[in-house]
Amino acid sequence: MQDRDVTIIGAGITGIMAANTLRKEGIKDIHVIEKSKSVGGRLATRRIENGKADHGAQFFTVRTSTLQEYADAWVEKGWVKHWFGDPYPRYTSVDGMNHLVKRLSENIQVTLQAKVMDIKEVPGGFQVTLDNEESFKTGAILITAPVPQAVELLQNQTLTLNVERIKELSNIQFQRALVGMFTMSKSTSLPSNGHVDKGLPEGVERIVDHHKKGISSIPVVSVYMRGEWSDHNFLHQDELTLRAIKESVMDYIEPLHVKDEQLKKWRYAQASSMINQSYVNVHQVLPLYVAGDAFLRPTDQAGRTRFESAFLSGIDVGNQLATMMKGI
Numbered sequence: 251m252q253d254r255d256v257t258i259i260g261a262g263i264t265g266i267m268a269a270n271t272l273r274k275e276g277i278k279d280i281h282v283i284e285k286s287k288s289v290g291g292r293l294a295t296r297r298i299e300n301g302k303a304d305h306g307a308q309f310f311t312v313r314t315s316t317l318q319e320y321a322d323a324w325v326e327k328g329w330v331k332h333w334f335g336d337p338y339p340r341y342t343s344v345d346g347m348n349h350l351v352k353r354l355s356e357n358i359q360v361t362l363q364a365k366v367m368d369i370k371e372v373p374g375g376f377q378v379t380l381d382n383e384e385s386f387k388t389g390a391i392l393i394t395a396p397v398p399q400a401v402e403l404l405q406n407q408t409l410t411l412n413v414e415r416i417k418e419l420s421n422i423q424f425q426r427a428l429v430g431m432f433t434m435s436k437s438t439s440l441p442s443n444g445h446v447d448k449g450l451p452e453g454v455e456r457i458v459d460h461h462k463k464g465i466s467s468i469p470v471v472s473v474y475m476r477g478e479w480s481d482h483n484f485l486h487q488d489e490l491t492l493r494a495i496k497e498s499v500m501d502y503i504e505p506l507h508v509k510d511e512q513l514k515k516w517r518y519a520q521a522s523s524m525i526n527q528s529y530v531n532v533h534q535v536l537p538l539y540v541a542g543d544a545f546l547r548p549t550d551q552a553g554r555t556r557f558e559s560a561f562l563s564g565i566d567v568g569n570q571l572a573t574m575m576k577g578i
C-alpha cells in the first residue's frame with residue numbers, strides 16, 4: 251500500500267467529516283481505513299428482505315449553527331428530512347442513516363474491510379500495519395474508533411505517548427446496546443411517524459417501525475434496549491435475547507406477525523463519560539490524534555455522545571490537522 255500524508259482510522263461520521271474538512275483545506279493525500287464492509291460505523295442500516303432497518307442512530311438533533319447549516323443543505327438536496335420533534339427537530343436520512351455517510355464519502359478514498367492492527371513509530375512518522383499484513387508509512391494519524399478500541403491500538407512500545415492523555419482516555423467507558431430487528435407480516439400499531447420512546451416497558455428505550463419512518467417498503471421494527479438491560483443480557487444466546495425482547499414489547503408488536511428476527515450487539519454504543527475537548531493529540535511530538543463522539547466541544551450543551559458530537563469532532567480535528575500540515 252502507498253505511503254500517505256494523513257491516515258484516518260475509521261469511516262464513521264467523525265472520520266468522514268475529518269477527511270472532508272482536510273480536502274476542503276487543500277490537503278488531498280488522505281487515506282481512510284475502515285474494518286467493516288461499509289462506511290458509516292454506528293450510523294448503520296441493514297437490508298432485510300426488500301426492506302431496511304436503521305439499527306444504530308435513528309436520527310440526529312442540532313444544537314450548533316455548524317451542523318444546522320449542513321442539515322439545511324442536506325434537506326434542500328433531499329438527503330435528510332425533519333422526522334418529528336418540535337421545537338427541537340429530529341432529522342433523519344431519507345434512505346437510512348448509513349446512506350448519509352455514503353453520500354458524504356463520495357469524494358473520499360476509503361479502503362474497506364481493512365483493520366488497522368498496529369501503529370509503530372518510524373523516522374518521519376508512523377508505520378501502520380493492517381490485518382492482511384500489508385503496511386505503509388504515514389506522516390499523521392487520526393484514530394476515530396470508539397475510545398476503548400483507540401486505546402488498544404496505542405499499545406505499541408515504540409510510541410512516545412503523552413502518558414497523562416492515555417490515562418484520561420483509558421478511563422472512558424462505553425455502554426453496550428442490544429437492538430432486536432423484527433420483520434412483520436402486518437403493519438404495527440405504532441404512531442404514524444413510527445417512533446415511540448415514552449411509557450415503554452422496563453429495559454426498552456425506543457421502538458421504530460421503518461415502514462412508517464419512510465425508509466422501508468415493508469414493516470421492519472427495531473427495538474432498542476437500555477444500557478443496563480443490554481449489559482446484563484449481552485452474553486446470552488441471541489435466540490433467548492430475541493425472545494426476551496419480543497416478550498417485552500408484545501403490546502406494540504404482535505409476536506404472531508413476526509416473520510424474521512435478527513439481533514445487533516453493539517459493544518461500544520455510547521460513552522458514559524466524556525472528554526471536554528473536540529480531539530486530543532496523544533503523542534508527545536508527532537501528529538497522532540484521537541477524535542470521535544466522546545470528544546465534546548467545551549461549549550457543548552447536551553453533555554453526551556451523539557451524531558452531532560462526532561460530526562463536530564471530525565470537523566475540528568480536520569481543521570487542526572490541516573493547519574498543522576500547512577505549517578510544515
Ligand SMILES: Cc1cc2nc3c(=O)[nH]c(=O)nc-3n(C[C@H](O)[C@H](O)[C@H](O)COP(=O)(O)OP(=O)(O)OC[C@H]3O[C@@H](n4cnc5c(N)ncnc54)[C@H](O)[C@@H]3O)c2cc1C
Pocket residue numbers: 259260261262263264265283284285286289290291292293305306307308309310311364365366367394395396399403427429474516518519520541542543544555556557558560
Ligand atoms: C444503538 C445506537 C443508537 C444510537 N442512537 C443515536 C441517535 O438516535 N441519535 C444520535 O445522535 N446518536 C445516536 N447514536 C450515537 C451515534 O451513532 C454515534 O455517536 C456516532 O455515529 C459515532 O460516530 P463515530 O464516527 O465517532 O464512531 P463510529 O461510528 O463508531 O465509527 C468508528 C469506525 O471505526 C472503525 N474502526 C474501529 N477500529 C478500527 C480499526 N482498528 N481499523 C479500521 N477501522 C476501525 C469502525 O468499524 C467504525 O466504522 C447511537 C449509537 C448506537 C450504537
